[in-house]
Amino acid sequence: MAVTIKDVAKKANVAASTVSRVISDSPRISLDTKKRVKKAMKELGYHPNVNARNLAVRSSQAIGVIMPSSADKALQNPFFPEILRGIGTSAHETDYSLYISTGGNEEQIYEEVQRMVYGNRVDGIILLYSKVSDSVLDFLVDSNFPFVVVGKPYEYESRVTYVDNNNISASKDITNHLIDLGHQHIAFIGGSTDLVVTVDRLTGYQAAIKNANLPNNQDYIVHAEFLKSGGRKAVERLFSLEMPPTAMVIADDIISLGVLNMIEELGLDCPEDVSIASFNNLYLSEITRPPLTTVDINIYTLGAQAAKCLIEKAKDKNEPAKRIIVPYEIKYRNSVRDIRSLQ
Amino acid sequence: MAVTIKDVAKKANVAASTVSRVISDSPRISLDTKKRVKKAMKELGYHPNVNARNLAVRSSQAIGVIMPSSADKALQNPFFPEILRGIGTSAHETDYSLYISTGGNEEQIYEEVQRMVYGNRVDGIILLYSKVSDSVLDFLVDSNFPFVVVGKPYEYESRVTYVDNNNISASKDITNHLIDLGHQHIAFIGGSTDLVVTVDRLTGYQAAIKNANLPNNQDYIVHAEFLKSGGRKAVERLFSLEMPPTAMVIADDIISLGVLNMIEELGLDCPEDVSIASFNNLYLSEITRPPLTTVDINIYTLGAQAAKCLIEKAKDKNEPAKRIIVPYEIKYRNSVRDIRSLQ
Numbered sequence: 001m002a003v004t005i006k007d008v009a010k011k012a013n014v015a016a017s018t019v020s021r022v023i024s025d026s027p028r029i030s031l032d033t034k035k036r037v038k039k040a041m042k043e044l045g046y047h048p049n050v051n052a053r054n055l056a057v058r059s060s061q062a063i064g065v066i067m068p069s070s071a072d073k074a075l076q077n078p079f080f081p082e083i084l085r086g087i088g089t090s091a092h093e094t095d096y097s098l099y100i101s102t103g104g105n106e107e108q109i110y111e112e113v114q115r116m117v118y119g120n121r122v123d124g125i126i127l128l129y130s131k132v133s134d135s136v137l138d139f140l141v142d143s144n145f146p147f148v149v150v151g152k153p154y155e156y157e158s159r160v161t162y163v164d165n166n167n168i169s170a171s172k173d174i175t176n177h178l179i180d181l182g183h184q185h186i187a188f189i190g191g192s193t194d195l196v197v198t199v200d201r202l203t204g205y206q207a208a209i210k211n212a213n214l215p216n217n218q219d220y221i222v223h224a225e226f227l228k229s230g231g232r233k234a235v236e237r238l239f240s241l242e243m244p245p246t247a248m249v250i251a252d253d254i255i256s257l258g259v260l261n262m263i264e265e266l267g268l269d270c271p272e273d274v275s276i277a278s279f280n281n282l283y284l285s286e287i288t289r290p291p292l293t294t295v296d297i298n299i300y301t302l303g304a305q306a307a308k309c310l311i312e313k314a315k316d317k318n319e320p321a322k323r324i325i326v327p328y329e330i331k332y333r334n335s336v337r338d339i340r341s342l343q
Numbered sequence: 344m345a346v347t348i349k350d351v352a353k354k355a356n357v358a359a360s361t362v363s364r365v366i367s368d369s370p371r372i373s374l375d376t377k378k379r380v381k382k383a384m385k386e387l388g389y390h391p392n393v394n395a396r397n398l399a400v401r402s403s404q405a406i407g408v409i410m411p412s413s414a415d416k417a418l419q420n421p422f423f424p425e426i427l428r429g430i431g432t433s434a435h436e437t438d439y440s441l442y443i444s445t446g447g448n449e450e451q452i453y454e455e456v457q458r459m460v461y462g463n464r465v466d467g468i469i470l471l472y473s474k475v476s477d478s479v480l481d482f483l484v485d486s487n488f489p490f491v492v493v494g495k496p497y498e499y500e501s502r503v504t505y506v507d508n509n510n511i512s513a514s515k516d517i518t519n520h521l522i523d524l525g526h527q528h529i530a531f532i533g534g535s536t537d538l539v540v541t542v543d544r545l546t547g548y549q550a551a552i553k554n555a556n557l558p559n560n561q562d563y564i565v566h567a568e569f570l571k572s573g574g575r576k577a578v579e580r581l582f583s584l585e586m587p588p589t590a591m592v593i594a595d596d597i598i599s600l601g602v603l604n605m606i607e608e609l610g611l612d613c614p615e616d617v618s619i620a621s622f623n624n625l626y627l628s629e630i631t632r633p634p635l636t637t638v639d640i641n642i643y644t645l646g647a648q649a650a651k652c653l654i655e656k657a658k659d660k661n662e663p664a665k666r667i668i669v670p671y672e673i674k675y676r677n678s679v680r681d682i683r684s685l686q
Contacts, residue, residue, distance in 0.1 A: 045461070046461075072431055072432045084418055084443075091445045092415070092451075097458075097464075099442050099443075100427075100431070100440060102434045102435035118389075289632060
């Protein structure tokens with residue numbers, strides 16, 4: 001049974017309003033009374049921080065975090081624990097907890113978001129993904145509820161606060177790196193084209209291919225799920241082509257993991273037979289064989305910045321929409337081969 | 344502004360009690376009225392599931408999940424996303440969300456748990472760790488709030504529902520595996536001795552050493568944090584001994600990762616110079632060089648079972664305390680060398 005302000009008031013023999021004033025540390029209350037009320041709170045196990053905030057400003061002291069798919073599936077990609085880590089740190093600094101969705105499809109996620117919003121369960125919401133079309137985003141915009149998107153919103157761009165990398169530029173850079181080392185047959189393995197991040201990374205890859213006057217070979221573009229199994233299927237397809245690629249740009253290290261397994265199964269070697277460059281710099285990219293050349297997108301910072309912006313927004317609904325671009329950096333490791341001498 | 348039952352009642356031109364009955368699907372309400380009320384709910388964006396549950400049974404439809412340390416630190420170990428994955432799946436099946444602590448030390452965690460309990464934010468709590476002495480556990484026992492421990496509680500064992508592996512037996516088995524392959528100088532690298540899991544794994548290791556009549560060498564027992572950096576320090580210490588170990592039992596794959604790095608830095612080879620066997624079967628244990636022999640403790644199942652038990656307990660406080668022992672299995676990979684022929 002939760003202890004209420006009334007219980008504290010009764011025990012301390014003061015009015016309930018006096019208890020509220022003690023909680024808000026009002027100068028109108030004498031030190032003696034403050035002491036008496038605080039003693040009563042302690043004895044009853046009354047927890048002023050939360051309850052007071054709830055009474056005063058209806059704050060839930062929680063941030064809603066929305067995964068792109070069921071927690072089951074999403075958490076298989078270390079991107080999500082890493083971004084939760086960043087969010088968690090910012091949240092912790094301001095005494096917020098995290099309220100995490102477990103829904104598996106858009107409808108279920110939509111229901112959970114409604115529950116969070118209408119049930120006053122969270123002060124604001126972080127969307128951990130950005131889709132080309134998303135009823136959840138529409139709902140959040142319509143309801144004027146504080147939220148932040150990780151990734152670039154496909155619509156409402158100027159009205160929504162979001163934290164992203166410049167994925168077009170990053171993808172151009174990593175593709176150019178392969179081109180500079182002599183590769184002319186470069187494939188792109190991306191995630192679902194519903195996701196804006198895939199669209200951006202594909203755009204950057206295509207721009208680099210075009211700038212270098214390389215042929216635009218549609219067979220070299222494969223879309224896989226952001227999971228280990230996705231990478232395996234993609235490789236099967238690419239290596240059944242008449243002219244298989246000598247290098248691949250892969251939209252996520254976790255897909256690269258599957259690609260590396262499949263390359264080995266096919267009796268091929270990375271980087272001897274095929275080079276790989278991917279994205280995210282998940283910590284696993286350092287321990288694969290070979291360690292992966294990858295774009296470090298600073299996942300932790302994406303999360304920390306998203307939470308920081310959200311808390312600002314939750315405190316002040318008039319906070320303007322912001323765009324935060326987190327810098328990226330290519331980590332050069334051993335999965336890419338220089339083939340200029342072969343030409 | 345949240346829509347209330349009153350708003351729905353007004354719009355549908357019925358009494359608020361009628362709306363409640365429609366929500367609980369009472370047979371006393373005519374189909375026509377039901378239709379009218381449901382239409383009003385939809386138009387107002389009223390969300391009956393949550394609000395009705397809140398009114399009826401004060402359910403939060405959320406499970407509190409308590410990390411052993413700050414989310415920042417804990418989420419560096421893939422154990423936590425994997426167990427969240429298991430919890431998330433069970434939670435999702437019953438429309439629960441997860442409410443995750445972000446506190447960094449025992450006092451902060453204690454405060455967060457109090458907030459969750461007194462603020463009616465969660466229907467129950469899962470402790471993702473078990474410590475030798477823990478004020479959070481004491482508080483949960485005292486307040487008779489539904490909770491489940493992952494790991495074996497050090498106190499209150501018969502009164503608390505918990506989900507664990509038989510860590511003593513698992514550690515005995517993996518140590519015996521090393522002994523069977525000819526190792527006589529076997530070190531143990533564990534996490535903090537505050538944690539019951541460390542105590543159990545150390546106990547199993549010591550039992551196996553004793554059974555095999557090997558000397559009980561205290562220098563071979565090192566405690567490191569459950570993080571990559573922990574493993575590095577431990578190796579430095581062990582390899583400065585006059586008689587360094589030929590094999591190590593390591594309490595967590597994530598420590599093994601640091602150990603492997605350090606072994607390489609010292610110019611040594613695993614398993615040629617030193618064998619490694621560890622615990623948890625994190626997915627990274629398959630991609631390290633060499634892949635790790637490790638005890639698969641079925642982390643996902645630990646989480647799924649914990650959530651299932653908690654939801655039962657939250658629905659019925661009289662549900663008896665349960666002990667669930669999740670089976671383990673040794674995964675034999677390439678980090679252990681058979682040295683019998685050398686003797």
